Amino acid sequence: MNPSETIIGIDLGTTFSLVAYVDERGPHVIRDETGEARLPSVIGVLPDPDGGRPRLTIGWPARNHAVEHPETTVYSIKRLIGKGIDELRAELPFLAYSVMPGPRHTVPVEIDGRRYTPEEISSIILQELKRRAEEHLGRAVRRAVITVPAYFDDSQRQATRDAARAAGLDVVRIINEPTAAALAYGIGIRQALQQQSPCAPESRGTSLLQVAPCPTSGSDGTRADAAPTQTVAVYDLGGGTFDISILRIESGVFQVLSTAGDTRLGGDDFDREIIKLVQHEVREQFGLSIESPTTKQALRGLAEAVKIRLSEQDAARIELDLGQDRLYRRQIGRDEFERLCDPLVARTIALCRSAAEDAGLAIDRIDQVILVGGSTRMPLVRRRVGETFGRTPYTALNPDEVVAIGAAMQASVLAGSPLDMLLLDVTPLSLGIETMGGAVSKLILKNTTIPCRATEQFTTFVDGQTAIKLNVLQGERELARDCRSLGEFELRDIPPMPAGMPKVEVEFLIDANGILNVSARELRSGRQAGIQIVPSHGLTREEVERIERESIARARDDIDEHRRIDLVNQVEFDTNKAEQMLAKVGHLLDAGEAARIRADIAALRKLAAETRDLDQLHRALDAFGKGTLHLAELGIREALKDGGEAEAPTARAPRDNVKT
Amino acid sequence: MTESTEHQPAPVAPARCRACDRPLESPLYCAGCHRLYPADGLNYFELLGVSPGFDIDPEVIRRRYFQVSRDIHPDRVGADGRQDLAMRISAKVNEAYRVLLDPLLRAEYLLSLCHDETLNDKAVPPEVLTETLMLREEIEQARAAGDAGRLAEMREQVEQRDAALREQVAHAARALPGDAETRRRLRQFLNATRYVRRMLDELREP
Numbered sequence: 001m002n003p004s005e006t007i008i009g010i011d012l013g014t015t016f017s018l019v020a021y022v023d024e025r026g027p028h029v030i031r032d033e034t035g036e037a038r039l040p041s042v043i044g045v046l047p048d049p050d051g052g053r054p055r056l057t058i059g060w061p062a063r064n065h066a067v068e069h070p071e072t073t074v075y076s077i078k079r080l081i082g083k084g085i086d087e088l089r090a091e092l093p094f095l096a097y098s099v100m101p102g103p104r105h106t107v108p109v110e111i112d113g114r115r116y117t118p119e120e121i122s123s124i125i126l127q128e129l130k131r132r133a134e135e136h137l138g139r140a141v142r143r144a145v146i147t148v149p150a151y152f153d154d155s156q157r158q159a160t161r162d163a164a165r166a167a168g169l170d171v172v173r174i175i176n177e178p179t180a181a182a183l184a185y186g187i188g189i190r191q192a193l194q195q196q197s198p199c200a201p202e203s204r205g206t207s208l209l210q211v212a213p214c215p216t217s218g219s220d221g222t223r224a225d226a227a228p229t230q231t232v233a234v235y236d237l238g239g240g241t242f243d244i245s246i247l248r249i250e251s252g253v254f255q256v257l258s259t260a261g262d263t264r265l266g267g268d269d270f271d272r273e274i275i276k277l278v279q280h281e282v283r284e285q286f287g288l289s290i291e292s293p294t295t296k297q298a299l300r301g302l303a304e305a306v307k308i309r310l311s312e313q314d315a316a317r318i319e320l321d322l323g324q325d326r327l328y329r330r331q332i333g334r335d336e337f338e339r340l341c342d343p344l345v346a347r348t349i350a351l352c353r354s355a356a357e358d359a360g361l362a363i364d365r366i367d368q369v370i371l372v373g374g375s376t377r378m379p380l381v382r383r384r385v386g387e388t389f390g391r392t393p394y395t396a397l398n399p400d401e402v403v404a405i406g407a408a409m410q411a412s413v414l415a416g417s418p419l420d421m422l423l424l425d426v427t428p429l430s431l432g433i434e435t436m437g438g439a440v441s442k443l444i445l446k447n448t449t450i451p452c453r454a455t456e457q458f459t460t461f462v463d464g465q466t467a468i469k470l471n472v473l474q475g476e477r478e479l480a481r482d483c484r485s486l487g488e489f490e491l492r493d494i495p496p497m498p499a500g501m502p503k504v505e506v507e508f509l510i511d512a513n514g515i516l517n518v519s520a521r522e523l524r525s526g527r528q529a530g531i532q533i534v535p536s537h538g539l540t541r542e543e544v545e546r547i548e549r550e551s552i553a554r555a556r557d558d559i560d561e562h563r564r565i566d567l568v569n570q571v572e573f574d575t576n577k578a579e580q581m582l583a584k585v586g587h588l589l590d591a592g593e594a595a596r597i598r599a600d601i602a603a604l605r606k607l608a609a610e611t612r613d614l615d616q617l618h619r620a621l622d623a624f625g626k627g628t629l630h631l632a633e634l635g636i637r638e639a640l641k642d643g644g645e646a647e648a649p650t651a652r653a654p655r656d657n658v659k660t
Numbered sequence: 661m662t663e664s665t666e667h668q669p670a671p672v673a674p675a676r677c678r679a680c681d682r683p684l685e686s687p688l689y690c691a692g693c694h695r696l697y698p699a700d701g702l703n704y705f706e707l708l709g710v711s712p713g714f715d716i717d718p719e720v721i722r723r724r725y726f727q728v729s730r731d732i733h734p735d736r737v738g739a740d741g742r743q744d745l746a747m748r749i750s751a752k753v754n755e756a757y758r759v760l761l762d763p764l765l766r767a768e769y770l771l772s773l774c775h776d777e778t779l780n781d782k783a784v785p786p787e788v789l790t791e792t793l794m795l796r797e798e799i800e801q802a803r804a805a806g807d808a809g810r811l812a813e814m815r816e817q818v819e820q821r822d823a824a825l826r827e828q829v830a831h832a833a834r835a836l837p838g839d840a841e842t843r844r845r846l847r848q849f850l851n852a853t854r855y856v857r858r859m860l861d862e863l864r865e866p
Contacts, residue, residue, distance in 0.1 A: 173735065250726070251726075253726045253729075253730075255726075410735070413735055413736070414735060414738060415738070416738045422726070422729055422730055422733055422735065422736060423735060424729065424733075424754075448754070448758065449754040449757070449758070450754070451734065451747045451748075451750045451751040451754065452751050452754055452755065453748075453751040453752075453755070509747065509748070509751060511734075511747050512733075512734045512735060512747060512750070
């Protein structure tokens, strides 16, 4: 393994996505120029007026213009990925963009007649994160650890992996978001203990975790310093998903005892309570129904803002201009909002109780409760969690960044770092096969540590039968129709024998990514049986490849444009500088040289304005630098003589950053 | 096998690493060159390197399990390592831990390691059968009458029955391999625990 190759950690969130990495100084979240680490998981698709490929905006620009372009702005795609349209009926009324039923239960978004699968939208976000990481690290990035909600099923995990592949990223591991948070938390504790200064995170430099817990100051009496083994509950309420995971942390081993969750319960749903309230009242007062994409989008932004305000204040104003002098206006108190949200929070609490039971722990005996995800900023959530676990939740982690940091730590372990840490995670859902009469026979139970495997023998019902079909299911219910089908698996090439004679052993292996791998063998003949898998969901190999090709083309366009802008700026800078030097020290040159430089300046400016050939421009810029070297030297000498500041015409660095 | 308290090194494990010739401390992994060895032919006790037998300290098992996992888990062999092999070995080690940690599964596994003629014996010891049938009838009556207090009492009774059965299982498992009668008794006690568990699950339903 190439030790210099960084594997990045990505938190691909419903609302925001982040990228982080670990180097010898510790974990770092990559930020933009403004210091912002969060990239909104929002894509704007703007049609090209010349009929070319549509232009994409990603992140803040897309998010900030969502109201102007409601139908061409895609957000919260994570709630759709790996799901079929039938599972999304409740979701669709809240989307301002339009979604179609696609092949194999995919749900493409349709924009200007072009369809984008959720995998494709996610791949655009991932590509932007990859680009950010490459720009920050100054080298190519090929591999990543990506986090998903612990409760994501096989289809959702596979879809996420496909999205990454399409973005040109090799996913070396998929890990669960709450587990990633626990890694960051647990390593923080160990570092704190090792450094004997657990309460002074500021003394450890900005590159290290800002998560150093203070084991002795816990108002709940936690004694992390005395007991290196502790049980931890991670309550992760994000923009669109909820997870609860219960872990045992002991000397670098992070053992997940149980997990539970809901992949469609998050901050979006709290917003929707406000949206529903406003929609209802607008209908009552004005007889209007808010259906237009623009109003829906505006309402969405408004609801989110109100929710955030109510986390800090006791009341917030809602104002919605409905046009034609109709203004909807009201005040909403925190208590009213909490009444609306309480049933949602109650659902998360019920899941916490069931996870504690599965872990074999009394819920009030768990040592620590960690809050992760933006929605845990809501006072109602903190209160309910505190009541349920009988302790004040631990909130010193940055709930937005901790998952990306955990992903980066796991990435560094996979890259061969000496970080002594082992993650033992579980599968969130039971795996089974459909038996006669539509019942489910469970092969692997939920909360089994992964990787895990089960084998099952099958035989034929008819003489000479050479194929057997299996319906593989995930879920806890007793009937196949209530579980999620992962697809139809057809065992083929069984040697023709009398009915009941063949013994086909099928191995179901859930790998460390939580993804199912199936293989089969006919035991009498010892032959590997072929398996044809028709997944119920998701993209075909060809579709993933098509998206990847398109994204590479798009990336190249982006990079070229970026490089062109950099080069043109450099030309402007260098030529202006040369003109200034000519004015100052031109009299020291002979007339011929001065004239040549003037001509060179004009020629280079003309070339920069006209050419599309960036390599040619690059060469011309270099030649110009050499051609003005003498002038630059004179300038420096003059400046030194004056005691002023020396500046050479081509001394600026940005050109070195231009990707070639 | 219960007589032996010393851990026997697995006979199938190569004594020295085939790649670097270093003496192997684990049948799964060479600490010198990080080569992995498939877990084929090793039983769960050998996989975790603990003495075979019913009486096992859960803390010892956990510690051994963590130790072995540190060597062979696919995350620890690196992204470029032998992920497939590590995945398979790790799946077996995880299964070994799950089974050996749970006393009932452990007893069942020990029984399967003996020459096990009882596999298809579905019978339940007659005295347990009679008792559970009576309990079941009482539960149904209490349920029909909506007598919550009585149901709570019943639950306590069934829980006691469950604990007693576990004791009987443990006792029989300690006597393994024993004679055919010992094994038959153990199998039937194990069958009975399933019976009682199901009853408990029903009683715990709201």
